[in-house]
Amino acid sequence: MTSGAAGAASGTVTLLVNPAAGGNAGERIAARAARRLLSRGVEVDVVAGRDAAETRERARACVSAGADVLAVAGGDGMVHLALQELARTSTALAVLPSGTGNDFARALGIPSADPDAAADVVLGGVRRRIDLGRCSPPAGGGRPLWFGTVLTSGFDSLVVERTDRMRWPRGRLRYAAAVMAELGRLRPLPFTIEADGHEEHLEGMLVAVGNTAFYGGGMRICPHADPGDGRLAVTAVGPATAGQLLRAFPRIYRGTHATHPLVRTFHANSVRLHTPGMRAYADGEPAGPLPLHAEAVAGAVEVLVPR
Known part of the structure; x- marks a missing residue:
């Protein structure tokens, strides 16, 4: 991994939500993360699609608009969807795990059992560039x-x-x-x-x-x-x-x-x-x-x- 700058301690975070992830846990965790980010002075722009195609379309639009950080509330399927649009761009990916597997979050060391701790990675984590397949x-x-x-x-x-x-x-x-x-x-x-x-x-x-x-x-x-x-x-x-x-x-x-x-x-x-x-x-x-x-x-x- 290549180390980079600090996370989104200020500015705007785009929060991509999959309401169905983990039995609707995605929606709950996204709302909790948004409150925590807002309380720390971070502006949050929440976007959600009704299905995978619309969600990916909205992720593409966010990246095209120059989003600094795209925080994904969901599981590995949502992360996979987001990666299709984030690869080889300057938009950073943050993961708020709320799926059943959460293997990408696990590989990055992002806690899946503590939504507040995951949100804190968005606030003060380290930016790193990693490989993709x-x-x-x-x-x-x-x-x-x-x-x-x-x-x-x-x-x-x-x-x-x-x-x-x-x-x-x-x-x-x-x-x-x-x-x-x-x-x-x-x-x-x-x-x-x-x-x-x-x-x-x-x-x-x-x-x-x-x-x-x-x-x-x-x-x-x-x-x-x-x-x-x-x-x-x-x-x-x-x-x-x-x-x-x-x-x-x-x-x-x-x-x-x-x-x-x-x-x-x-x-x-x-x-x-x-x-x-x-x-x-x-x-x-x-x-x-x-x-x-x-x-x-x-x-x-x-x-x-x-x-």
Whole structure:
């Protein structure tokens, strides 16, 4: 990460709200943050969209108008939406976590259990430029997609798809329940990975490409990821039984799975990933069908982080 100036101790903050995040927690946390910022003399401009498309349109308008700080009240989906407009601009991103995963906020060290402490990062945090991942089909076409946390495919894609279909339980427990359900259909997949021009073929359960370490509500899937080194961290899990994955599952939260014999980790500036009939997800959002090409873009976004 590249250090910069202090946060928005004065001036104007644009507050982008997703009312539906975390069971309407986004709206409550946004209102609480706005009161705290106003009490410290910071002018707050609150904007909200009725759906994802309108919210992104409003984020784009704020950036185009030269907003200094865009504070996002929501979860990883809202952050992902905002990154599409903030990448390679001078507008800084602040995160007021109110989603179920909050993995981007976790990677930045922003407290998710204390809304006042998160608002204080907007007031007095440090501005830093960090890397983002960018993915697109290898043949080009379509707008590239930016991601702040992890691009994943394989078993994880199936889990994310099942998680999105579930309405209960909530948060981390819902993801864990989806994992258990998909374990019953477990099968290895034929992956092709091209990392910095070197191609290899392997059978495995999943491949995760991380700009930061966390996904799935706190799982440290890419423990060696550093959003300030200009590289992506890759974690590949080889063929495994359901029992082996279950036993390794707790280690993912600690990041100690990287030493497991079935796990391989490495870094690359760019990665091309393919397995037939599979989709990828970035920041937990659909990234499209494979093959996809991902690359690290150094210093692509400015963020506010705790001092």
